[in-house]
Amino acid sequence: MADRADGLVIEGLVAGYGGGIVLDGISLAIAPGEAVALLGRNGVGKTTLLKTIMGLIRPSAGAIYFAGKRIDRRAPFEIARAGIGYVPQGREVFPDLTVEENLFLGDLTAKNADAVYAHFPALAEKRREPGGRLSGGQQQQLAIGRTLMAKPRLLLLDEPSEGIQPSIVAEIGQILAGIVAATGMGLILVEQNLDMATRLCSRALFVDHGHVVGEEPTAALKADPRRVDPYLAL
Numbered sequence: 411m412a413d414r415a416d417g418l419v420i421e422g423l424v425a426g427y428g429g430g431i432v433l434d435g436i437s438l439a440i441a442p443g444e445a446v447a448l449l450g451r452n453g454v455g456k457t458t459l460l461k462t463i464m465g466l467i468r469p470s471a472g473a474i475y476f477a478g479k480r481i482d483r484r485a486p487f488e489i490a491r492a493g494i495g496y497v498p499q500g501r502e503v504f505p506d507l508t509v510e511e512n513l514f515l516g517d518l519t520a521k522n523a524d525a526v527y528a529h530f531p532a533l534a535e536k537r538r539e540p541g542g543r544l545s546g547g548q549q550q551q552l553a554i555g556r557t558l559m560a561k562p563r564l565l566l567l568d569e570p571s572e573g574i575q576p577s578i579v580a581e582i583g584q585i586l587a588g589i590v591a592a593t594g595m596g597l598i599l600v601e602q603n604l605d606m607a608t609r610l611c612s613r614a615l616f617v618d619h620g621h622v623v624g625e626e627p628t629a630a631l632k633a634d635p636r637r638v639d640p641y642l643a644l
């Protein structure tokens with residue numbers, strides 16, 4: 411595997427809202443093409459970390475490097491151009507636009523549309539339907555597909571299983587695993603669903619009090635899911 415310094419490197423990042431600190435000097439490194447799960451109790455700052463990586467929240471201290479370049483002072487569109495894609499929690503598809511129009515908003519050149527449809531047959535089938543008419547699971551696929559249109563090298567994915575029935579969560583997990591294998595794209599997955607996290611990611615980082623407080627190979631968590639308990643009960 412390539413060196414972590416070529417992937418995403420976060421050093422001493424401090425960020426929050428209105429002067430309040432959520433991320434309190436968090437540091438981590440993720441190699442190119444590596445898939446990492448971020449686990450932790452509600453409200454510890456996992457979403458805040460993804461938003462800060464994406465440039466949606468400006469950190470008050472620390473640095474973020476991607477592919478060897480510093481990105482923490484850049485605008486979100488520049489960070490997207492550098493190769494990072496973000497699928498926010500709650501999906502946020504445009505309900506009145508068709509599936510196809512939603513996808514094209516991810517990349518107006520639409521060069522990658524056929525590849526996205528190949529990964530998500532349900533979207534291909536419903537390409538002329540309004541996004542708002544899709545099921546929750548299909549909307550999640552649409553949100554992921556829209557971000558994949560720009561061919562990110564690293565995907566930030568916030569709780570894709572939230573509010574989706576288990577069989578569909580498994581299907582989305584399978585599709586994502588196929589995409590990660592086919593493209594070599596890196597992944598940072600925030601997820602409460604341990605099956606999804608262990609299926610997609612090789613390493614889990616546990617977040618609490620604005621720091622990474624532990625790390626486990628997901629194979630170990632799969633073999634013994636109780637290994638997450640000490641971290642989530644901190």
Ligand SMILES: Nc1ncnc2c1ncn2[C@@H]1O[C@H](COP(=O)(O)OP(=O)(O)OP(=O)(O)O)[C@@H](O)[C@H]1O
Pocket residue numbers: 427432450451452453454455456457458459
């Ligand atoms: N827009 C905001 N303004 C002020 N405080 C916020 C805002 N968004 C989040 N917070 C606070 O920041 C802290 C971290 O929230 P964050 O959403 O990053 O946590 P999380 O680990 O992703 O949890 P969850 O799983 O509940 O989404 C929480 O205390 C939350 O209340």
